[in-house]
Amino acid sequence: MVEISLETQEALRRCIASPERAHTLPAACYVDSEVFEMEQNLLFRSGWVGLGRSDRWANKGDYSALEIGGVPVVITRDENGKLRAFANTCRHRSSQIMTGEGTCSRFRCPFHFWTYALDGRLVGAPSMQKTPGFNQEDFGLKEFALQESHGFVLLSLAETPTPFDVWLGDFTKIHKPWPAEELVTTRRREFTVNCNWKAFAEVFNEYYHLPYIHPVSIGTTYNEPDESEEVKGAFATHFGTTEGTGGLLDEEQGLNKELPIMESLTGRLRAGVRYSWMFPNIVTAFGSDSMWMYEIYPESPDRSNCAMTVCFPESTIDEKDFEEKSEIYYERFEAALAEDIPMLEQQHAGMKSPFAQQGRYSYLEPSVARFASWYAESLLAN
Numbered sequence: 001m002v003e004i005s006l007e008t009q010e011a012l013r014r015c016i017a018s019p020e021r022a023h024t025l026p027a028a029c030y031v032d033s034e035v036f037e038m039e040q041n042l043l044f045r046s047g048w049v050g051l052g053r054s055d056r057w058a059n060k061g062d063y064s065a066l067e068i069g070g071v072p073v074v075i076t077r078d079e080n081g082k083l084r085a086f087a088n089t090c091r092h093r094s095s096q097i098m099t100g101e102g103t104c105s106r107f108r109c110p111f112h113f114w115t116y117a118l119d120g121r122l123v124g125a126p127s128m129q130k131t132p133g134f135n136q137e138d139f140g141l142k143e144f145a146l147q148e149s150h151g152f153v154l155l156s157l158a159e160t161p162t163p164f165d166v167w168l169g170d171f172t173k174i175h176k177p178w179p180a181e182e183l184v185t186t187r188r189r190e191f192t193v194n195c196n197w198k199a200f201a202e203v204f205n206e207y208y209h210l211p212y213i214h215p216v217s218i219g220t221t222y223n224e225p226d227e228s229e230e231v232k233g234a235f236a237t238h239f240g241t242t243e244g245t246g247g248l249l250d251e252e253q254g255l256n257k258e259l260p261i262m263e264s265l266t267g268r269l270r271a272g273v274r275y276s277w278m279f280p281n282i283v284t285a286f287g288s289d290s291m292w293m294y295e296i297y298p299e300s301p302d303r304s305n306c307a308m309t310v311c312f313p314e315s316t317i318d319e320k321d322f323e324e325k326s327e328i329y330y331e332r333f334e335a336a337l338a339e340d341i342p343m344l345e346q347q348h349a350g351m352k353s354p355f356a357q358q359g360r361y362s363y364l365e366p367s368v369a370r371f372a373s374w375y376a377e378s379l380l381a382n
Contacts, residue, residue, distance in 0.1 A: 002037045004028070004379070011358055012376040019228070019361055019369035025376070027356035030196040030348065035379075036301040042382050043280045043375075044069030044157075044298070048167045048234070050282030051075065051153040052295045053309055055185050057083055061118060064101040068297070071157055073144065074098045074107065078118040085155050086120050087142035107141075116141055150180035151311075152282065169233015175276070178286045179264050183311035187330055190307045193341055195348040197281065197298040198375070200306060203340050204283045204294060205236065205275055205367040213343055217335045220250045222273075228366035234374065236367035237276040239269075246273035246287045249332045257328050259289045259316050277367055279374055289316065292333055302348065308333060 011026035029035050043049075049068055056064065063076040065088055072088035074097065090097050090109040097109045097116070106123070107116040115124030120141040128134050145156040147164050150172070154164070193200055203209065211219045225240030244253035261270050265288055274286045284293040295307040310333060316322060350356060361369045 002034050002041070004032070004035050004038060008032070008035065009380060012380055014358060015369075015372040015376040016380075017373065019366040020363065022361060022369045022373060023358040024361060025198070025372045026358050027351040027353070029375075030199060030351045031301050033301060036298065038379060038382075039280075039298070040069045042378055045071060046156075046158050047162065047280070047378075048147075048154045048156045048164065049280065050278050050295060051155055052188075052282075052293075052307060053183075053185050053311065054083065054148050054151050054153050056153075056188070059103065061103045061105055062101075063098060063104055063107075065096070065098045066297075068155060069157060072096050073155070073157075075146075075153070075155075076104075076107075076118050080119075082119075083146055083148055083153065084119065085144040085146040086116075087144070089142070090114055091122065091139040091141065092125070114139075150175065151183055152180075152278070154278075167234050169235065170231040171233055171235055171276070171278070174229065174231060174237055175274070175286060177265055177269055178274075178291070179262060179313060180286070180291070182313060183291050184314050184317060185309055185311050186317065186326060187310045188307055190305070192299070193304050193306055193344060194302060195304060195341075195344040196301055196351070197296045197304040198371075199344055199347060199351075200296050200304050201277060201281065201283050201294070202368045202371070203344060204285070205238075205277050205371070206362075206365040207240065208362045208364040209343070213339050214336055216251075217249055217339060218246075218332065221246060221248070221253065225364070228370070234279040235276055236279075236370035236374075237274060238367055239272055239274040241268055241272040242288075244271070245289050246285065247290045247292070247329045247332060249328075249335060252328055252332070257325055259312065259319065259322065259325050259329070261288045262313055263315075275367065277371055279371060290329060308337065 008026055008028045014023035057077045060077050060079055066073050074086050074088040077083050088096050092112055092114045095109055095111040097107050113126055117123050120143050122136045122139045145161045147154045207225050210222055221242050223241045225238050228238040245258045270288050276284045281296045291311045293309050297305040299305050
């Protein structure tokens with residue numbers, strides 16, 4: 001069993017407090033291989049993990065081979081339209097069955113051609129007729145718990161997952177004004193960053209860095225955020241108003257380049273963004289006209305595989321100038337990301353110092369502090 005040092009345990013205890021009193025996570029949580037393995041086991045192999053948007057697997061037979069917490073998994077939509085998750089491991093001699101992503105009618109292991117239906121049943125096993133007592137019905141793929149909610153997909157590899165409603169908590173109530181389930185993905189891009197997965201998620205959940213890292217791109221769009229809400233569930237959230245839309249660069253505001261505001265939004269929500277961190281690895285930004293989000297999948301303490309997704313209402317996509325205007329939105333998201341990544345990699349280099357010490361949070365970082373408290377409790381409980 002992996003154990004973390006007593007020093008790190010003591011440091012984690014200092015994170016379990018209200019945001020104004022909590023200490024930041026110790027550097028070991030970002031660079032230590034033993035902490036990383038504990039995270040993989042306790043957070044990614046035992047809890048609910050976000051996989052992005054449902055429409056990534058829009059059609060029957062769509063599939064993706066993923067690795068979650070070091071476990072090969074295949075996601076597919078079966079012939080009845082149900083989204084499923086299976087261990088991507090053949091029941092014969094454990095070869096990985098599928099790679100990449102695409103559309104298929106069956107899963108076929110390339111080693112000995114054992115073949116599985118999209119519901120996980122073994123439907124073909126050549127040259128097994130002489131094996132005494134062999135019954136195909138006993139050798140289906142291992143299936144995992146999967147939930148589709150608000151247009152998102154969440155997976156649990158646990159034998160007995162935490163009840164999904166408990167994990168989700170107040171998320172539905174907080175995000176009710178946005179038509180989350182109806183939003184359509186128009187762009188998804190995968191990339192890799194040389195920093196710890198938590199640091200990547202943190203930077204999208206605090207306003208503190210905006211005037212320093214994004215002074216020209218988006219720094220003047222965002223007003224100071226509201227106080228963050230106390231919520232139930234494995235997430236943190238805060239809302240703040242914007243000058244114009246959060247989906248455009250500062251220089252593009254007020255030039256008739258914005259797309260329509262979502263019809264369901266009223267009052268202050270029509271000019272603002274709600275940032276939410278669905279623990280551990282999904283960050284969402286619900287704006288007035290769009291939703292953008294990040295998926296973060298740890299590869300190692302020093303490397304994170306990420307995906308950026310942008311979604312709009314279908315009525316907006318039908319606008320005659322959508323293609324032209326949406327490109328301006330994508331440019332904004334890419335510009336901010338290009339400014340964040342060098343800073344994240346520089347931060348990670350600093351975390352490797354043996355003299356790195358815990359700090360304290362600004363009032364502009366409450367969601368980061370709430371994650372740190374949840375994270376510390378999760379690791380210390382085990």
